Amino acid sequence: MKSKWRYVPAVVCMVAIFISSSRSGDQLDSVLPWVQKWLPGLADFNPMHYVAYFILGLTVAFALGKRAATWSGCLLNVIICVLYGLSDEWHQSFVPMRSPDPLDLLHDGMGAAAAALIVLLVLTVRNRRGSRNYTGR
Template sequence: MSNTKKNWRGRRLVRFIPALVWMAVIFALSSRTGDEVGSVLPLFQKLFPNMTDFNWGHFVSYFILAAALDYGFGSRSDKLVMKVVIVLLCGLYGVTDEYHQLFVDGRMMDIMDVRNDMIGAAAWTILVSIPVVRRKWRRIAA
């Protein structure tokens, strides 16, 4: 394999670093016990008075993960099949995250959280499908 091809492949892999970092953030947050999570909620409620639980956090976290995966895949993610792949990858990671929570005190597996994860990921893929947003995103993510 030529050095040019190795460099190109390496640059493509580097584009997935933001997604891997964000997955680590999600994992770290999922590792918090139920008491730790519950103690942080009042702080967020001061910023967002109508927030009653952390369901919105799943939506936002996986919206960001989908954006990071979109960045990783580059212009290939403009294809519908890749948008589906991004949502499915986010859903799969959401399932593994929920499974991980079975082993954390005070936490449990909740399929509705996976639903919220996938809604967040789908929202990203729909947003970035709007032509003007896609053009701006591609300029930023170039």
């Protein structure tokens, strides 16, 4: 039962992405000036795809547990995130003044892949240092 709770952060992240992508183009345009006060270099919300899916990739890695420290777990993480990104782009086709964009899906995948690879690297290094056979090289 404990391991099922590990999926909660990923589900919460997916809900947040769904809610954000449910906003119409007008709603997003009205929020952009406020966000630009905090992030002055932000011209539009495109970089947020990297950020949102990087966070989703981290939460999926948490859900995968030890499997996230394997190449197959890393690949599974990216597949889960990209499939969710695909469903999100489809969902946007029903939102006023929004449309699916293959580049958004690419950015989603890049954010997820970066998170999955960082988790793989960090967990691999941590596991090597924790093993009895670690020589410090």
